[in-house]
Amino acid sequence: MEGSPERHSKKKVVAVVGGGLVGALNACFFAKRGFDVEVFETREDIRQAKIVKGRSINLALSHRGRQALKHVGMEEKIVSQGIPMHARMIHSLSGKQSPIPYGKKGQVNLIILSQNTSLLFAEYVIYKIRPVCHVAAVSHRPDGSTEEVEADLIVGCDGAFSAIRKQFLRRSRFNYSQTYIPHGYMELTMPPINGEFAMKPNYLHIWPRNTFMMIALPNMDKTFTCTLFMPFEEFEKITTGDEVIEFFQKYFPDTIPLIGADALRRDYFRLPAQAMVSVKCSPYHIGDKCVLMGDAAHAVVPFYGQGMNAGFEDCIVFDEIMDQFNAVLPEYTRVRVPDDHAIADLAMYNYIEMRAHVNSKWFLFRKHVDNFLHFLMPRAIIPLYTMVTFTRTRYHEAVERWHWQDKVINRGLLFSAAGAVLGGSYVLIKNPPDINKLISPAEKMWNRLVALRTP
Ligand code: FAD
Ligand code: EGU
Numbered sequence: 001m002e003g004s005p006e007r008h009s010k011k012k013v014v015a016v017v018g019g020g021l022v023g024a025l026n027a028c029f030f031a032k033r034g035f036d037v038e039v040f041e042t043r044e045d046i047r048q049a050k051i052v053k054g055r056s057i058n059l060a061l062s063h064r065g066r067q068a069l070k071h072v073g074m075e076e077k078i079v080s081q082g083i084p085m086h087a088r089m090i091h092s093l094s095g096k097q098s099p100i101p102y103g104k105k106g107q108v109n110l111i112i113l114s115q116n117t118s119l120l121f122a123e124y125v126i127y128k129i130r131p132v133c134h135v136a137a138v139s140h141r142p143d144g145s146t147e148e149v150e151a152d153l154i155v156g157c158d159g160a161f162s163a164i165r166k167q168f169l170r171r172s173r174f175n176y177s178q179t180y181i182p183h184g185y186m187e188l189t190m191p192p193i194n195g196e197f198a199m200k201p202n203y204l205h206i207w208p209r210n211t212f213m214m215i216a217l218p219n220m221d222k223t224f225t226c227t228l229f230m231p232f233e234e235f236e237k238i239t240t241g242d243e244v245i246e247f248f249q250k251y252f253p254d255t256i257p258l259i260g261a262d263a264l265r266r267d268y269f270r271l272p273a274q275a276m277v278s279v280k281c282s283p284y285h286i287g288d289k290c291v292l293m294g295d296a297a298h299a300v301v302p303f304y305g306q307g308m309n310a311g312f313e314d315c316i317v318f319d320e321i322m323d324q325f326n327a328v329l330p331e332y333t334r335v336r337v338p339d340d341h342a343i344a345d346l347a348m349y350n351y352i353e354m355r356a357h358v359n360s361k362w363f364l365f366r367k368h369v370d371n372f373l374h375f376l377m378p379r380a381i382i383p384l385y386t387m388v389t390f391t392r393t394r395y396h397e398a399v400e401r402w403h404w405q406d407k408v409i410n411r412g413l414l415f416s417a418a419g420a421v422l423g424g425s426y427v428l429i430k431n432p433p434d435i436n437k438l439i440s441p442a443e444k445m446w447n448r449l450v451a452l453r454t455p
Helices: 021-032 063-071 075-079 114-124 163-169 232-237 241-251 253-259 261-267 307-324 328-357 360-376 384-390 395-430 435-453
Strands: 013-017 036-041 058-061 083-085 087-091 097-101 109-113 128-131 153-156 175-190 203-209 212-218 224-231 274-282 290-292
Touching (some): 013 021, 021 036, 021 063, 021 153, 058 212, 058 307, 063 075, 063 307, 087 360, 097 360, 153 163, 163 290, 175 232, 175 253, 175 261, 175 328, 203 360, 224 232, 241 253, 253 261, 307 328, 328 384, 360 384, 384 395
Parallel strands (some): 013 036, 013 153, 087 203, 153 290
Antiparallel strands (some): 058 109, 175 224, 203 212
16 A cells, blocks of 8 residues: 555545454544545444453553544543543552652553543544454454455454454464463452542552552542452462452452452452463564554553553554655554564563562662652653653663663662762771661662662
8 A cells, every 4th residue: 555545536445454442543543544444343333342351441541642642633532531640559568558650740641441432433533334253355254254355455453363463374474472471360340439439549559469469440430440460370279259358368458348358259250360462473564455553463461551552653653654655564564563572572571570579669669769860860861661651762762771771770879889888888987886787678778789780
C-alpha cells in the first residue's frame, strides 16, 4: 500500500482485523486519512470485544496512549471519564501504607475502562463492522468456509493469539518467540463500603511480597479490582476456603475485611488463574499488503502497564510514517520492532525483579533513590519509569539511556562511598563507637548498593 488515498480516483480499502482497543483506534486513524475502513471482529457485538472473560477491564493509560488519543481528537472525551492516579500506595505486611508519587505534579496515569473506550471509538468514526468468524485467506470458519477479504491493506489487530500472525508463521524468514511465565493472575473484587471506595481511589495499591504480589486498581463503580499474582503451583496448593483465608491472613491480612472473608472463600475458586505470555516477532509486515499491530505484534507481560499504550503508539508511528514514506510497511517494521522488543524486555525485567526480591521496603527504597537522583540532577538523570510512562522517548532509547545512567550512578555511588569511608574513618578515630551497633545497618545498606549495581 503506498501513498495517501486522495491521489487515486477510487478510495483505498483498509481491513482492520480485530475490534479491540488497538483495532478501534486504528479505524479512527485510517478513517481520518480518508480510507474506506472495514473492521472485522469475531465477537458479534463490538462492545463485547472489549470484555475480557465476561467483564470489562480497567487499564492504566499513560502518556503514549494519551498522545495517540489526541491524534484522533479523543483525548478529552476519554480522559474526562477516567480516574487519575498520581501515586502508588505500598501496603506493608503490618498494614502500614506509604504513597510513592509517579512523577512530578501533573504526571498521572489514568484508569480507563476498556469498554468505554471502544464505545467512544464506535461513536466517533462510522466504519463498517463485519462480524466474521475468521478472515479469509487467513483462516477458516468452524463450518469450514472462508471469507475473502478484499482490501488494499490488512491490519492485524487481533490480539495476543492473532490469526493473522499465524499466516506470517508459515513464511520463510519470519522470527517468532513466545514465553509463558510461571506466574498466573487472579482477579478479586473489593466492594465499596457505605457507597464509597474501600481504600483511597487515586492510587495503584500494591502489596509486594516477593513471589506473591497483589495490586488493586479503582473502578468507576467504586469497587476495586484486586489482581493477585502467584506461581501456578502456589495457586494449586490452595484448595479450600479455609486455606484461602489462611493464605491471606499470612500475606495480605489488611485486605480480608475489605474484600470480605466470605467473598474471598467463594471468588478464589470462581475462575482458574490466568496465564501471561510474552510474544515477540519480526518483521511486522508482508509485502505491501499486511501489517501487525498491538498485541498481535507484541504481547507483553503486564508488569509495566504498557501493553495498550505500546499498541496505541504503534498507531501513531504508522501514521507518522505514512506522511513521510512511500514504502510505509518496511519502514514501520524497521522503526517499530526495536521499540516493541524493548518494552517486551522491560516488562519481563520488571516481572523478574519483582519476583526476585521486591518486598515493600525494597520497593520504597528503589523508587526513592530514583526520585532523589532525579531531584538532584533533573536533566541528567531521568528515572526509567518516567521515560517510559511520561514521555514518548523511544522505548529502546529509554533502555540505552537507563544503562548509561546506571553506570554514572554507580560511579557516583563509588565516589560517595569512598567519601563516606574517609569521612567516617575520621569521625571514628575521633570518637570510637560500639562496633556491634554499627554493623547491621551498614551491611544492609551495602547489600542494597551491591544489588543496585546488577541490572
Ligand atoms: P485485544 O484487546 O486483545 O483485541 C483483539 C480483538 O481481536 C478482540 O476483540 C478479539 O475478539 C478480536 N479477534 C481475535 N481473533 C480474531 C479473528 N481471527 N478475526 C477477527 N477478530 C478477532 N495495558 C496497559 O497499557 N495498561 C494496563 O494497565 C493494562 N492492564 C492489563 C490488565 C490485564 C488483566 C490484561 C490482560 C492486560 C492489560 N494490559 C494493559 C494490556 C492490554 O489489555 C493489551 O495490550 C491491549 O488490550 C491490546 O489491544 P489489542 O487491540 O491489540 O488486542
Ligand atoms: C492490571 C492487571 C507496580 C497488571 C506494575 C507498578 C495491571 C497490571 C507497575 C495486571 C506494579 C506493577 C503500572 C501502572 C499497572 C508501578 C505500572 C495494572 C499492571 C510499572 C493482570 N502497572 N498495572 N507499573 O506503577 O506502570 O510501579 O495483570 F506492581 S498500572 Cl505489576 Cl501505572
